[in-house]
Amino acid sequence: MKKVKLNNHPDYRLMKQSDVVSFFHLQMPRWLFCDPKYNHLSLEAKVAYTFLLNRFELSKMNGWVNCEGEVFIRPLAKLNNSRLTPLTK
Numbered sequence: 255m256k257k258v259k260l261n262n263h264p265d266y267r268l269m270k271q272s273d274v275v276s277f278f279h280l281q282m283p284r285w286l287f288c289d290p291k292y293n294h295l296s297l298e299a300k301v302a303y304t305f306l307l308n309r310f311e312l313s314k315m316n317g318w319v320n321c322e323g324e325v326f327i328r329p330l331a332k333l334n335n336s337r338l339t340p341l342t343k
Contacts, residue, residue, distance in 0.1 A: 280304050 282304045286292050292300075309327040313319075318326045 280308050283307070 282300065286295065286300045286303065295303075306327070310325055313327045314325050320326070
């Protein structure tokens with residue numbers, strides 16, 4: 255990566271390469287935003303779907319699949335009055 259010199263340095267501290275240890279990324283499907291049939295969904299619903307999709311992929315990688323190809327996930331939260339609440343162990 256090519257270094258670039260800043261002429262005007264901002265008043266706040268910039269993030270440095272050494273600050274980035276590890277990031278965990280979630281893939282949010284673009285069609286949730288581009289397909290008109292999903293326009294009615296709230297951003298919270300789209301984010302919740304993204305987390306669910308991530309859990310699905312993790313379960314699939316761990317072999318939590320039955321003989322019919324259905325993937326099982328372990329829920330980490332429950333829906334309570336339209337809000338997600340973390341489950342305790």
